[in-house]
Amino acid sequence: MVEKVTVLGAGTMGHGIVQLYAQAGYDVFMYDIKDEFLEKALTRISHNLDMLIQENAITASEKESILERISISTDLKEAVSGARFITEAVSENLTIKFDLFKQLEEIIEEDTIIASNTSTFSIQQLSEGVQKTDRLIITHFFNPAHLVPLVEVVKSPGTSQDIIDRTVEVLKNIGKKPVVLKKDIPGLIANRLQAALVREAFYLLDNGIADAEDIDLAVTAGPGFRWAFIGPLETADFGGLDIWKSVVENLAPVLSKEEKIPPFVEQKVQSGNLGTKTGNGLFTYAGNEEIQRKITERDENFIRLSNIKNNSK
Ligand SMILES: NC(=O)c1ccc[n+]([C@@H]2O[C@H](COP(=O)([O-])OP(=O)(O)OC[C@H]3O[C@@H](n4cnc5c(N)ncnc54)[C@H](O)[C@@H]3O)[C@@H](O)[C@H]2O)c1
8 A cells, every 4th residue: 555645736626635545544745836725725624524523424533633644735845755646636737737747757756656637638638748658647536526436547558557556556545436448538438428418408408498406306316316326328228228229219319419508608607607606607596605505515415425325235
């Protein structure tokens, strides 16, 4: 087991990944460009852990030990010294990532793995920013990283099998469900599937088929209820491939194939109605308090679902 790991970038994703490592017993260094970002990340981790205590997933004394395993630094050399596994979760900007890779390559050990959490750059694009491509890999976590089990792993033709095996081992050690893609593809697996569904949800809303609450309910009380345990392909086997042949043949011609975002979403983006981060989006929220309550409710439900899944066959 890798003892010391480092996470670069302490934002939305980085702080959650740091928490996962510390919870699994790793000594983890969290690095960012400003102390205030690191302090804010520690506060977020502390709140996340409080919620786990409240849901009986950890104890108060475990929280203390978890926090003790986290070190923070704005000094890259100090943060990565002795680390055999580095997760890069800095801003989605190729210049920033390449600059960091360049600095890293000058100071890290030969066999230290660099795992990027990029959500939009391909492994080929990332490879252009490093000298040594065999130890570069993508580990794509989902938000909130400390709660959603999936991590998609993308290798390049140059990534060695040993690096893939060690990455999968680390991810399993921190309680994740890694899926290694055989080939790179834009959007990987989960975001392609999500985007297909969200495009259709936008279409249904835009065409007045139902309101936003009911479209979401049709997913959470319907297919989404099953998907926590059986995926779309097993669902097809359970339903019968003859049935699914007809479903796809009959519906594929009438599904949305829109390549552009619908104007009603574009308008919301233009007017700054981005969802919970700005106060309004597809739903209306009664102020910051309601938004915070909804986020807490979401995370509590995710913890409960995790418990159910961990205890199920
Ligand atoms: N937010 C998501 O839902 C999500 C999901 C999956 C993957 N990702 C990916 O994770 C990565 C991070 O995204 P995020 O949402 O956490 O972004 P974020 O903006 O919340 O955090 C990025 C952090 O990186 C820090 N940073 C910027 N330049 C740096 C540098 N040179 N050295 C160290 N730290 C630096 C910033 O100060 C900030 O704290 C991106 O590659 C993104 O595509 C995001």
